[in-house]
Amino acid sequence: MKITDACVYPYPAGDSTPARMAFEARDLGFDSIVAVGDGVHPSAGPEVLRGAVIGAASIKDVLKQVRDPAVRRADVVSVNAREIAFNRAVVSIKEIQIVRGIHATQRNAFDHVAARTAAERGVAVDISLAPIVLLRGTRRQRALQRYADILSLQRRYGFPLTISSDARSILEQRSVRDVRGLCALFGMTGAEVSEALASVGRLVTPDTPVRVVE
């Protein structure tokens, strides 16, 4: 079981290089990180997976962007969530592994229909810790409400969850212990957090039937 931070934005999007973020992640108890952006390459330390985030206005745009060579090269492909119809459609696209940014969408944007499809297709929903750590007041409260709602759907339908720090700096990365504490704010248990932290590993190398080689 590999404990993975599902999304970080290293230099030049942030102020820390992928290698430094990987070092920091190891100190904080992670086995690997998913780094989004250019110039991400494997390092000697903890595993750095290549990530791609698709921000598209329509499903047509998403289908166009998943054919992009940079997205094809990525180990983990995620898409920013939008309104209800978009989310219902995007979870059935084969190339998409994670739907992220749920906290920024409207209430019920990810509903039971999308949840059931995500569970059938094995598409994960990402829980970003950035709004809990960085925001204050009503905006943070709204994010916690959205995450509690996602958690209740996850318990009902069983789609995978991932947890990301969305860090643009090593100062925004949090330890596994802190992740447990922050996720407990919206009712996630320790076992569910462990399961979610290990989800990226299962998405990258899914369980497939044993192939007999003669």
Add this chain to the structure above:
Amino acid sequence: MKPRPPAMRTKRRYILVRIHPYGMVADQKQVYLSVIEAATSLLGDAAVGLAQPAVVFCDGGYAVVRCRRGSEADVATALATVTTIADRRAALRTVAVSGTIHALRRRMKPIRPAPDPGETAVGDDCFTVYRYPRQKVDLVERGIKHQKLLFFTEADLEER
């Protein structure tokens, strides 16, 4: 005033936190204000009032936060939401929790930069290079205030 007998005193817990970035000189009062702001914002006045968080030590890149026994998990979670100290970007990383400050002092390992800071240019900006153990390199933009911080490794610096 006669002190309370030990059995009647409030039981306390002490949380050792490391202040990031390395080399940041933080005032105890400013750390306290950041901790209280983060805790009140996250947990509310009632919970923070009961937890009684206080910063009892701050030096050498470490701080010790005191709280009531039983509330240490909540306070540690609140510490994870600290993002600035005195308007400078910072993070508090929980290292250990103990019932005595003495036990926590044993866990403090001061991290100091290599003696000779170098210089490098990234883009058009000039940075002072501070090297830390385990190949970590912090670049601080040269200037008087609001300096940009970059976090590299030795290998990253050599590649440039």
